[in-house]
Amino acid sequence: MSEAKKSFLIINRKAPYGSSAARDALDVALTISVFEQPLSLLFMGDGVLQLLPEHIASEIGQKNLSANLAMLEMYDIDRLYVCRQALEQRGIRPADIRLNITLLDQNGIAALIKQQDQVLSF
Structure with a gap:
């Protein structure tokens, strides 16, 4: 089985x-x-800030999250979606992000969510 x-x-x-x-x-x-x-x-809201390169986390006593993001490809996690509106609201250009992403509008996000068996939000 x-x-x-x-x-x-x-x-x-x-x-x-x-x-x-x-x-x-x-x-x-x-x-x-x-x-x-x-x-x-899927990165939405302030979550899009995770995608910016070169975080300087040591200045706030944190481990750099960029290292974890770099591991996504190694784990064959390649379906990365980003809310276009969230980028625009924060003045981030898609070219600023070094990962291979797909931009989605609100309709695209709704369709993506409907296609899933399980949705986890953080």
């Missing part, structure tokens, strides 16, 4: 530092990928 795979979407809404939400979301993503389940990541 083969086990059916379930698709997962992890929604990242929090800034990279100030709480453990961003790190927790990435830890869950890496864990899900180990079990070879279909996985997508």
Whole structure:
């Protein structure tokens, strides 16, 4: 008997530092990928700030989140979606992000969420 795979979407809404939400979301993503389940990541709201390169986390006594983001490719996590409106509101250009991302508008986000078996929001 083969086990059916379930698709997962992890929604990242929090800034990279100030709480453990961003790190927790990435830890869950890496864990899900180990079990070879279909996985997508969506960055919305302040979560888009996680995608900016060269965080200087040591100045606030934190570990740099960029290292965890760099591991996504190694774990075959390549479905990264970003809310276009969140980028625009924060003055971030897609070219500022070094990861391979797909921009979505509100309709695209709604469609992505509907396609998933499990949605986890951080």
